[in-house]
Amino acid sequence: MDKFEPVIVAFCCHYCAYTAADMAGTQRVQYPPSVKVIRVPCAGKVDAIHIMKALEKGADGVMVGGCLEGDCHFREGNTRAAKRVDYVRKLLDDIGFEGERVEMFTASAGMGERFGQIATEFTEKILLLGPNPVKTATSEAAQRAAS
Amino acid sequence: MMKTESILEKILAAGHLAVTSECGPPRGALPDKVREKAEMLRGSVDGINVTDNQTAMVRMSSLAACIIIRQMGLNPILQMVSRDRNRLAMQSDIIGAYSFGIDTMLCLSGDHPRFGDHPMAANVHDIDSVQMLDMVRTMRDEGRFQGGEKLDGPPKMFIGAAANPFADPFELRVARLAKKVNAGVDFIQTQCIYNLDKFELWMQGVRDRGLDEKVAIMAGITPMKSVGMARYMKNKVPGMDVPDEIIKRMAGVPKEKQAEEGIKICVESIQRLKEVKGVRGFHIMAIEWEQKVPEIMERAGLLPRPQV
Amino acid sequence: MITAERKPMEELIAYLRPFRRILLLGCNECVTVCAAGGRKEVGLLSSALQMRFAKEGKPIEIEEITLERQCDPEYVEELVSRIDQADAVMSMACGCGIQEVARRFQDKPVFPAVNTTFMGASERQGVWAERCQGCGNCVLGVTAGVCPIARCSKQLLNGPCGGSTKGKCEVDPDIDCAWQLIWDRLKALGMTEQYEENIPAKDWRTGRGGGPRKIVREDLA
Numbered sequence: 001m002d003k004f005e006p007v008i009v010a011f012c013c014h015y016c017a018y019t020a021a022d023m024a025g026t027q028r029v030q031y032p033p034s035v036k037v038i039r040v041p042c043a044g045k046v047d048a049i050h051i052m053k054a055l056e057k058g059a060d061g062v063m064v065g066g067c068l069e070g071d072c073h074f075r076e077g078n079t080r081a082a083k084r085v086d087y088v089r090k091l092l093d094d095i096g097f098e099g100e101r102v103e104m105f106t107a108s109a110g111m112g113e114r115f116g117q118i119a120t121e122f123t124e125k126i127l128l129l130g131p132n133p134v135k136t137a138t139s140e141a142a143q144r145a146a147s
Numbered sequence: 148m149m150k151t152e153s154i155l156e157k158i159l160a161a162g163h164l165a166v167t168s169e170c171g172p173p174r175g176a177l178p179d180k181v182r183e184k185a186e187m188l189r190g191s192v193d194g195i196n197v198t199d200n201q202t203a204m205v206r207m208s209s210l211a212a213c214i215i216i217r218q219m220g221l222n223p224i225l226q227m228v229s230r231d232r233n234r235l236a237m238q239s240d241i242i243g244a245y246s247f248g249i250d251t252m253l254c255l256s257g258d259h260p261r262f263g264d265h266p267m268a269a270n271v272h273d274i275d276s277v278q279m280l281d282m283v284r285t286m287r288d289e290g291r292f293q294g295g296e297k298l299d300g301p302p303k304m305f306i307g308a309a310a311n312p313f314a315d316p317f318e319l320r321v322a323r324l325a326k327k328v329n330a331g332v333d334f335i336q337t338q339c340i341y342n343l344d345k346f347e348l349w350m351q352g353v354r355d356r357g358l359d360e361k362v363a364i365m366a367g368i369t370p371m372k373s374v375g376m377a378r379y380m381k382n383k384v385p386g387m388d389v390p391d392e393i394i395k396r397m398a399g400v401p402k403e404k405q406a407e408e409g410i411k412i413c414v415e416s417i418q419r420l421k422e423v424k425g426v427r428g429f430h431i432m433a434i435e436w437e438q439k440v441p442e443i444m445e446r447a448g449l450l451p452r453p454q455v
Numbered sequence: 456m457i458t459a460e461r462k463p464m465e466e467l468i469a470y471l472r473p474f475r476r477i478l479l480l481g482c483n484e485c486v487t488v489c490a491a492g493g494r495k496e497v498g499l500l501s502s503a504l505q506m507r508f509a510k511e512g513k514p515i516e517i518e519e520i521t522l523e524r525q526c527d528p529e530y531v532e533e534l535v536s537r538i539d540q541a542d543a544v545m546s547m548a549c550g551c552g553i554q555e556v557a558r559r560f561q562d563k564p565v566f567p568a569v570n571t572t573f574m575g576a577s578e579r580q581g582v583w584a585e586r587c588q589g590c591g592n593c594v595l596g597v598t599a600g601v602c603p604i605a606r607c608s609k610q611l612l613n614g615p616c617g618g619s620t621k622g623k624c625e626v627d628p629d630i631d632c633a634w635q636l637i638w639d640r641l642k643a644l645g646m647t648e649q650y651e652e653n654i655p656a657k658d659w660r661t662g663r664g665g666g667p668r669k670i671v672r673e674d675l676a
Contacts, residue, residue, distance in 0.1 A: 052499055052506075053502060091503055092503075096507060137512045141512055141514075229609075256617075259626045261627075270609065270610075272609050272611065275613050276611075276616075277653055278612070278654075281656075293656060314615070315620055315635065316619070316622070319634075319650070326650075330613075385625035
């Protein structure tokens with residue numbers, strides 16, 4: 001029985017969320033290694049399909065990080081990202097997956113501690129939700145095929 | 148030169164103020180309910196409108212209820228909406244109605260099915276109320292169906308329509324009446340009036356265009372039963388204008404006196420409207436309060452009804 | 456454009472459950488504009504369906520193809536090389552496109568992924584509203600460019616009715632009263648006398664009332 005090590009993809013905008021993640025590193029703020037940060041120029045660059053593909057390929061959770069409300073370097077990217085996250089959450093509910101596996105967060109560049117906190121809380125939520133149902137089903141199928 | 152045998156036409160032609168009221172048919176095959184309501188109005192009015200699936204709720208058909216009322220020796224006014232029937236069914240029902248001695252009718256669009264008990268129904272509107280007026284006039288005066296073919300036994304209908312001086316846009320409301328006059332309307336019943344100033348403004352526009360000479364306008368009146376009813380009509384009913392003074396007056400008396408206050412306001416309105424040039428009569432819509440109509444008529448000095 | 460909206464997921468899943476290999480078709484025209492069935496939407500639906508069926512332990516293969524249009528047989532013909540690799544087809548095009556695909560591939564089940572709704576225009580990003588019902592005898596020339604058949608809840612040709620309130624329809628405060636719009640335009644154009652020209656009863660034969668319609672251009676056919 002393997003221990004569940006979640007894979008969480010965090011799309012983080014260059015100007016704020018990614019810098020906050022970086023700050024967490026330099027400040028030696030602990031956060032779980034399950035969170036894999038991907039830098040994007042703006043949270044608004046993240047489209048619904050990117051989130052879906054991450055989950056389709058087995059990610060257990062996806063976070064999208066943008067600037068604080070009103071502070072987006074590109075004006076509205078964070079707002080658009082938030083709407084797309086809502087859309088994907090609803091789509092996941094429609095197919096019987098937990099919409100909570102996807103979440104939007106905002107931070108400013110200096111918020112290293114906050115990033116660590118968000119990453120930790122989200123990882124805990126994903127641990128409770130369990131592995132991505134796609135992964136479970138695939139491995140069960142593989143086990144059946146092997147036996 | 149009379150167009151029909153309609154009592155309403157005769158009374159108007161004789162220069163009297165005409166009075167009509169209303170009967171809503173029951174939501175079931177309950178003919179006695181029709182008889183009860185109509186009987187309450189005997190002697191108080193010149194004609195009894197029978198609504199047609201009002202508020203888009205299924206009720207006994209206006210035609211059937213009109214027949215019942217006609218057989219009581221009273222004077223029904225057939226209401227027909229364009230929402231539920233295509234032009235074949237309309238003409239068919241009009242011929243049928245006239246065959247039972249129903250000689251007065253109202254052409255209306257009808258409330259949208261959204262408001263009623265069958266919001267999923269198809270919303271017919273094959274023709275609209277203006278086109279319906281033209282159709283009935285053609286049947287009556289030219290003995291032809293809407294499609295052009297000859298019609299034997301033309302229905303001699305006295306044709307009415309509704310007008311709402313209180314709907315938006317106000318600046319259009321006289322022009323819309325002109326459209327109905329062009330289409331052949333003989334008489335108009337207005338939406339119930341609480342804002343007498345606005346109504347008089349509309350009437351001024353009507354007179355300026357000489358429309359009062361071409362169509363008989365009957366002022367619509369509905370007595371308020373309670374301040375709750377007044378507020379409901381002010382806030383929840385589209386195309387209704389209830390001034391704050393009315394609400395204040397109704398709210399200013401204790402609950403058990405509100406019905407009487409409503410009747411008072413009603414009678415006062417009638418007295419004021421009698422003085423408005425071009426008002427040729429009244430249409431009293433006392434919904435589920437038909438028993439008050441004789442009293443209102445008495446207090447407004449409109450009884451006894453003239454015999455023509 | 457013709458507008459459409461994706462059908463509820465459960466309905467789509469029920470259609471596809473008996474099949475292993477699906478051809479999921481998008482269309483690059485109307486349904487792309489209203490974000491219902493273009494390349495992007497095909498990608499999203501494909502992803503969602505694959506995840507859902509994987510979760511059920513019955514993985515499904517989906518090939519994604521977005522045609523320029525599905526309502527022209529020439530474009531549908533492009534699918535010939537791929538159709539045998541599919542057990543069933545699901546199309547995100549409007550009803551016209553779906554039927555064309557079904558007509559061409561008589562032995563493949565073809566399922567709609569969307570409910571085709573109306574002919575409309577964009578009011579703003581993400582909002583589309585009904586404008587035309589294809590009555591076949593356009594009255595826009597006498598109604599100052601606003602259609603009372605498509606935009607009046609009672610399709611009155613001599614409106615407004617008595618329920619028009621502050622420029623909105625009594626049925627829904629989000630619906631503009633078409634006759635208010637017509638009147639405003641007539642005023643702006645200085646053509647208010649036009650309003651009193653009664654529009655006669657409509658001949659519905661040019662519309663759906665006469666049966667399914669066809670246009671034949673002798674010079675082209």
